Amino acid sequence: MSNFNEPMGRIDAIVIETSMLTTDIKDIRLAAADGAMLPPANPGAHIDLWLPDGNVRQYSVIERAADGSAYRIAVLREASSRGGSAYVVDRLCVGERIHVSGPRNNFALNENHDETVLIAGGIGITPILPMAMRLAKAGRRFSFNYLGRGRQRTALLDVIDASALKDIARIHFSDEHGEADLRGLIGAPRPGAHVYVCGPGRLIDGVLEAASDWPRDTIHFERFTAPAPVTTPSEPASFEIELARSGKVITVKADQSIMQALRQECVRIDSVCREGICGTCAVPLLAGEAEHRDVVQTDTEKNQNTVIYVCVSRARSARLVLDL
Numbered sequence: 001m002s003n004f005n006e007p008m009g010r011i012d013a014i015v016i017e018t019s020m021l022t023t024d025i026k027d028i029r030l031a032a033a034d035g036a037m038l039p040p041a042n043p044g045a046h047i048d049l050w051l052p053d054g055n056v057r058q059y060s061v062i063e064r065a066a067d068g069s070a071y072r073i074a075v076l077r078e079a080s081s082r083g084g085s086a087y088v089v090d091r092l093c094v095g096e097r098i099h100v101s102g103p104r105n106n107f108a109l110n111e112n113h114d115e116t117v118l119i120a121g122g123i124g125i126t127p128i129l130p131m132a133m134r135l136a137k138a139g140r141r142f143s144f145n146y147l148g149r150g151r152q153r154t155a156l157l158d159v160i161d162a163s164a165l166k167d168i169a170r171i172h173f174s175d176e177h178g179e180a181d182l183r184g185l186i187g188a189p190r191p192g193a194h195v196y197v198c199g200p201g202r203l204i205d206g207v208l209e210a211a212s213d214w215p216r217d218t219i220h221f222e223r224f225t226a227p228a229p230v231t232t233p234s235e236p237a238s239f240e241i242e243l244a245r246s247g248k249v250i251t252v253k254a255d256q257s258i259m260q261a262l263r264q265e266c267v268r269i270d271s272v273c274r275e276g277i278c279g280t281c282a283v284p285l286l287a288g289e290a291e292h293r294d295v296v297q298t299d300t301e302k303n304q305n306t307v308i309y310v311c312v313s314r315a316r317s318a319r320l321v322l323d324l
């Protein structure tokens, strides 16, 4: 986990190339406005785009140019866009300056599994494609499954066709082939095998269901939106947070988040999604038991109770001690 609320450096970037990959997916290349080399981005990493309309959105880095001069991202215009993806797809043009921060990786690929099953649904191809490229290059054992609604609506098929993935990719179009058999893609649990899935929430939920007999920590996923809660969170109650570096104690009221309570005391925490999805607001947790409400951490990480995402998570104990 790369970010513990150290303020992230923002890069003054410029859009150097755009094209439409499908009617609603835009391909964008960004470079540093001063021509500097961009930080490395491992498969699964995303960058934040600080849009001129005031929105901040996160997009997976498909590729960083070999010379470090540019990032490639692809953005789907969401039907329910609140402005972010609509702005990027409809209005972001070559030559436009934009602030970028990151890369950060909440969906990092471990290349050393005995076997890896990759599943991308729709725009979820953006983090999965670099993973497949990396595993192919490293000669690892993996499968690469790409589920799209139809050939014309599925992005980056040309990139796959022109790469070593051409003979490995299993591409499934629902309008030609019907609903995908997720259990068939995953198979039975087997030692050393891990699954990485990215796409719409219903695909991730479907994979989690199809893999219900797999050890939970072998299924890795990245969501674009917060899932509906499956359990009713405990009744909101107030609790205390202690800032270990100063000893200051702050009360978090029942109707406010830890982040809001911190901001009232002028402790700034970087945030982007404020829904427990993006991983920006991670803070090390030194003592106390958190009620983790984020979807960034695995169940094992939540049980370790060493990091808290302060935009959504709360406390089960009377006090939490934060490394702030």
Ligand code: FES
Residues within 6 Å of the ligand: 270, 271, 272, 273, 274, 275, 276, 277, 278, 279, 280, 281, 282, 294, 309, 310, 311, 312
């Ligand atoms: S701001 Fe995104 S996880 Fe908290």
